[in-house]
Amino acid sequence: MSMTGESWVTTTFDTLEDWAARNSFWPFPFGTACCAIEFMSTVSSHYDVSRFGAEVVRFSPRQSDVLLVAGTINDKMGPVLKKIYDQMAEPKWVISMGACACSGGFYRAYHVMQGIDEIIPVDVYVPGCPPTPEGLIYGILQLKEKVARDREHQRRMNRESKDQEKTQSVNTGAPTV
Amino acid sequence: MSTLAPPQSETTATPELDAVRAKFPAGSILPQDGLDQPVWIVSKDVLFDVARELKENPQTQFDMMLDLFGVDFPDREERFEAVYSLYSLQRKARLRLKVPMREDDVTLPSMVSLWKGLDWFEREAYDMFGFGFDGHPNLRRILCHEAFQGHPLRKDYDPARRWILTEDKIYKPHFDLPETGDEMFERMTINIGPSHPAMHGTFRLMAVLDGETIVASDVEIGYLHRCFEKMCETHTWQHVIPYTDRLNYCSAFINNVGYCRTVEKMLKVEVPPKAIWARMILSEFSRIMDHCVCNGTTLVDAGGLTNFWYMFQPREEIYGLLESVCGARLTVSACRIGGLIQDLPPDFEARSRKLLEMIPPLVDDVEKLVNKNRIWIDRSVGVAAISGEDAVNWSWTGPCLRASGVGYDVRRAHPYDLYDTLDFEVPVLYGGDVYDRFRIRMLEIRESLKMIRQLLDRGMPSGPWIVDDPHVALPSKEACYNQMEAMIYHFKLIMDGISVPEGEMYSMVEGANGELGFYVISDGTGKPYRIHCRPPCFPIFSAFPGLIKGGSVSDAIVSLGGLNVIAGELER
Numbered sequence: 001m002s003m004t005g006e007s008w009v010t011t012t013f014d015t016l017e018d019w020a021a022r023n024s025f026w027p028f029p030f031g032t033a034c035c036a037i038e039f040m041s042t043v044s045s046h047y048d049v050s051r052f053g054a055e056v057v058r059f060s061p062r063q064s065d066v067l068l069v070a071g072t073i074n075d076k077m078g079p080v081l082k083k084i085y086d087q088m089a090e091p092k093w094v095i096s097m098g099a100c101a102c103s104g105g106f107y108r109a110y111h112v113m114q115g116i117d118e119i120i121p122v123d124v125y126v127p128g129c130p131p132t133p134e135g136l137i138y139g140i141l142q143l144k145e146k147v148a149r150d151r152e153h154q155r156r157m158n159r160e161s162k163d164q165e166k167t168q169s170v171n172t173g174a175p176t177v
Numbered sequence: 178m179s180t181l182a183p184p185q186s187e188t189t190a191t192p193e194l195d196a197v198r199a200k201f202p203a204g205s206i207l208p209q210d211g212l213d214q215p216v217w218i219v220s221k222d223v224l225f226d227v228a229r230e231l232k233e234n235p236q237t238q239f240d241m242m243l244d245l246f247g248v249d250f251p252d253r254e255e256r257f258e259a260v261y262s263l264y265s266l267q268r269k270a271r272l273r274l275k276v277p278m279r280e281d282d283v284t285l286p287s288m289v290s291l292w293k294g295l296d297w298f299e300r301e302a303y304d305m306f307g308f309g310f311d312g313h314p315n316l317r318r319i320l321c322h323e324a325f326q327g328h329p330l331r332k333d334y335d336p337a338r339r340w341i342l343t344e345d346k347i348y349k350p351h352f353d354l355p356e357t358g359d360e361m362f363e364r365m366t367i368n369i370g371p372s373h374p375a376m377h378g379t380f381r382l383m384a385v386l387d388g389e390t391i392v393a394s395d396v397e398i399g400y401l402h403r404c405f406e407k408m409c410e411t412h413t414w415q416h417v418i419p420y421t422d423r424l425n426y427c428s429a430f431i432n433n434v435g436y437c438r439t440v441e442k443m444l445k446v447e448v449p450p451k452a453i454w455a456r457m458i459l460s461e462f463s464r465i466m467d468h469c470v471c472n473g474t475t476l477v478d479a480g481g482l483t484n485f486w487y488m489f490q491p492r493e494e495i496y497g498l499l500e501s502v503c504g505a506r507l508t509v510s511a512c513r514i515g516g517l518i519q520d521l522p523p524d525f526e527a528r529s530r531k532l533l534e535m536i537p538p539l540v541d542d543v544e545k546l547v548n549k550n551r552i553w554i555d556r557s558v559g560v561a562a563i564s565g566e567d568a569v570n571w572s573w574t575g576p577c578l579r580a581s582g583v584g585y586d587v588r589r590a591h592p593y594d595l596y597d598t599l600d601f602e603v604p605v606l607y608g609g610d611v612y613d614r615f616r617i618r619m620l621e622i623r624e625s626l627k628m629i630r631q632l633l634d635r636g637m638p639s640g641p642w643i644v645d646d647p648h649v650a651l652p653s654k655e656a657c658y659n660q661m662e663a664m665i666y667h668f669k670l671i672m673d674g675i676s677v678p679e680g681e682m683y684s685m686v687e688g689a690n691g692e693l694g695f696y697v698i699s700d701g702t703g704k705p706y707r708i709h710c711r712p713p714c715f716p717i718f719s720a721f722p723g724l725i726k727g728g729s730v731s732d733a734i735v736s737l738g739g740l741n742v743i744a745g746e747l748e749r
Contacts, residue, residue, distance in 0.1 A: 031378045032401050033745055034426035037470070038507055041496075044489040059374045071378070075342050076322040077400045080372055100403075106419065109404035110329045110338050111321055130507055 014155060021065075021091070022147040025054040025140065028064035030084060032071030035098040035130040039070045042133040049133075054140050061087040066143065067120075070130075072100035073113045085120045093147065095139055096122045099129040191215060193236045194272065201227060213442070213683050214271040221276055225286040231263060231272065232291055239263040239272060240569055242292035245299060246709045247306035248698065249332045256280045259308060260696070262683065262711070266569065266583065269590050273683070284309035287316075294572030297719040305330040305406075315351045320402040320748055323348060329407055336407050350383040350395040364392065367730070371400045375478055375734040379744040380718075382733065389729045394722045398748055405749035409708040413674025414440055415514060417708065422508035424710060425746040428467035428689040430459050430499070432746075433512035438593065439684040439695040440514045443677050446649055450638035452516035453594050458529060458632050459499065459511065460686075461625040465536065466492040467689030467741070468576075468618040475615060475738030476547065479556050484543045491536045498528050514675060515650045516643025529633055533626055540622055548616075557611035561724040561736030564609060572716035575691025577740060580617045581609035587687035599628050614739040649675055674703035683711075690714050690741040710749055718742045 031039055042049050049055050058064040061084045073081055085094070096116055099105035102125045104114035116122060123146055126139035194215060198206050206227065207218040219227050231239045244262035255277035263272045276285060287310035289296050299310045300319040307328040310316055318325060324346040327334055350366075365386045370376030379401045384394040405424065409417045421436040422429040434456050441448060473488035496506040501522045503511035511518050522528075547553045563571075565582040578585055584605040588596040604620035606613040643650045647666040656663035677699040685694035691713025700706040717740050725733040 029378075030372060033379075033403075034423055034508055036378060037426060040470075040489070041493065041506075044493070045486050046490070046493045072401060072403050074400065074402055075325075075339060076402070077371065077379075079342055079344065079347065080400070084372055107403045107408060108337055109408055110334070110336060110340075111325075112339075112403050132506065 014151075018148055018151050021151065022144045023053040024056070025066045025093075025143070026056045026058050026064040027054055027066040027068045027095075028059065028061055028084070028088070029057055030067060030069045030071075030081060032073065032077065033100065035070035035101070038130040038133060039068065039097065039136065042136050047133040047137065049137060049140065052137060052140055052144075061085075062089065064088060065092050067092065067094045068097060069094065069101045069116050070097040072105065072107060073116050074111045075113060076111070078113055078119055081116065082119050093123045093143055094120060095124045095126060095136075095143060097126045097136060097139070098131055099127060102127065105129060191270070193268075193270075197227075197230055197234055197237055200230060211273060212680055214273055216273045216275060218275045218277065221278060221285060224274070224276055225288060228261070228263075228274070228288055229291055237270075237272075238265045238267045239270075240266055242288070242295055242298075242572055243574075243692065244572075244694070244696075244709075244711045245295055245302055246696070247302050247308060247330065248707050249306065249330065251332050253277075254279070257283055257306060257308070259285055259302060260709075262694075262696075266585055271683075278308075283307060284311055286311050287313040289313060292572065293567075293570050294716040294719065297715060301715075304328070307331070314353075317351075318399075320399040322346065322399065329404065334407075336404070336411050348381075348397045350397070352383075352385055352393040352395055354385060354393050369730075369734075371397075375737065377474075377737070377742070377744060379748075380737075380742070384725070384730065384733065386730070391725050391728055391730065391733060394725060394733075396718070396721055398718070398744075400748070401744040402748040403745075405710065406708055409705050411704070413703050414677055414705060415670075415674060417705065418512065418514075419508065419510045421710075422510050423745050424712070424749060425467070425688060425690070425693070425714075425743045426508060427470050427743055428463035429508050430456075430463040430511060431467075431686060431688050431693065433510065434460055435684070435686040435688065435693045436695050437512045437514050438686065439682055439697055440675075440677060442684055443680060443682045443697065443699060444514070444649060444675070446515050446644045446646060448516055448644060449641050451521070451640050452642050454632060454635075454638050455502075455517060455521055455525070455642070456512065457594050457596075458629050459502065461629050462495045462498065462529075462532070464689045465622050465625050466495045468622050471689075471738070471741040472543070472615055472618050475611070475735065476543075476553070478738040479553060479735045481547065481550075481553065484546060487539050487543050487546075491532070491539055494532055494535060498525075498532060501525070501528065513643055513650065515646065516641070520642045521637070526633060526637060529629065533630055533633070536622070536626060540619060544619060554612065556731075556735050557615065557739075558608070560611045560728060560732045561739075562608065562610040563720065563724060565607075567720075568609065571720040573691070573720070574713050575688065575717075576617045576621060577614055577717055578691070579604065580606045580613040582607040587685055587692050591685070593684075593686060595632070599631050601628050611736050611739045618741075676701065676703055677705075685711065688713050690743070690746075691717065693746075710746075712746045712749060714740065714742045714747050718747055 029039055067085055096102050101116050104112050124139045124143045126135055128135050201223055205220040205223045209216040231237050241264040243264050246260055248258040257278045259276040261274040299313050302308045303316055304318045304320050305328055322342040324342045325340045368383050370381040371379055381397040384391045405420055408420055421432040424432045469488040469492050473485040476484040499509050500506050503509050503518050563581055568578050568581040584603050586603040589603050601624050604617055606617050651670055652663035652666055657667045679699055679701040681698045683694055683696045685692050693713055694711030696709040697705055698707040
């Protein structure tokens, strides 16, 4: 582009949207315990998660697309977490940071949820107690790939279902919608 | 399990206590000499009067109620025991009151009227053991949710038995609202948290507002209760160390030291000088990094984000040092009972000295930014102020107490390790407000640096890093693979754990936010019978609704940060 002096590029809208979605996560840090301190390290200057496009931390579920659960979730917190997840708009993803959020960790106890996937779906599990910032950044990069894959998959599914509808309507003679 | 044998006598008789005891009918108070402090077994009927006498008698002056918790002995006829821990600031003396109770009669008199700090401790004892407290204003569960059934710290409660919280059981706030007498008057109730950045993700504040002023508020905690004390009972003594990391996770190392010291006292092992030296240096570094996070986030809550990046830099460097010692950054588990996890790295001293150079300029920068900053002064001076007397009554300890003019510091009042040989000051400020709580942490960072410098100047002691006792410390891998005996010791330690002699012990260290104590009971088996942690920020946070009364919501937010409430330790 720079060689020809042109300042435009042709692409499909889907490609552009994919590129934007996977490179600008707006995480909601649901930090409760020790992992939240490591999350703070990750966003601080030393590790600087903005290099990977995930630094726009939002504390409102309505403004964010990645729910980053950092810390132990117990039975008292469960309903809160579920409500926050439900309030987030689609598309949304969940990173479970640390052993406690993934599986309850070493708290096999009367008040601790044995992994947040008891109540909400999880896309990326980051192991560690707590995970190092490098570990969390790796998890974010994994999520990036997953987002790209998911969107591709979603589009294919949409196309196929449309094709199917068409063939069905041809076969039955009903008008296509 | 057999009932526990009475502890052997080590402490000397105390005439002051005998004078108080003589005022009560014979048989209602049975004195015992504990391993660590005098113990009184008090009958339930006279408990309130005894406590009031101990508090008000000028000879005893037990002005501080440090702790209250329960113990369950299913085999005893008097199954439960409520344990009160008293402290006299003036005399630097301690006393433990034990109140035995039969299973069918577990109601005690509430002593909130004497010590306000008991408010939450009594609720916790109700929640965990089902004790009743006559006259408590708001006796309901505090750590577990409201749909919880049973009392988890009783010995017959299955550690893994969970209860699901349903929508209709969610906590309803409890307010002490003054009547206005005006029908047209309307108040507004707002809810902040638990998922709110200013509430550190785990506290819930419900406040009733009259215009912009908070007239009443209630705090709900328990969103991070993860059953530390129950988990300890299901693990061996060594296995408890990682759990202690996760109490105050901002300064995990100090928790390790506090716990290990308590068990070492029970075992009567001599920790090698090298381990003590390293423990002190790393404890002080941990204190610095705890204060950095606390002050950094306080300023973020007040809108000063820059300071947070400045304060996080030393923290990141201290992480590097800890990582070189044990391989972990935050939850270090670097202590072992009897010493350290492994030998110190060769560059330990050099790295520590580099940190000593690096930290002061960063602290200076932050002080330059805020100490005379008009906005910060307006937001913090006189906000959420508490007098020294009230702070003592609320059982406050640590920097928050010292900011209110009471210079109680465990390192000075009851020196442990090498603190009595160091030259340091205990900073005391008198404002008792957010500004002074901030300033005192900055002063303490400098004192900690001073201590570390003195220790480094003495040079690293030579010798082993862990006690040479095969009943306590694992033998080296080399010995383990080559000598039959070492392998047997290794096997026994891994499978059965350390066997701690029967008895009970309370020992404390100065944590980053106050007196961090561990009370342990051993029944001689490989697992702890009961471990109770005296969490410094629990009583501090219980005063919060009173502190913010009459202020605005923004004052409440800025004052929470300065209290340094760490959820892991608050709720255990």
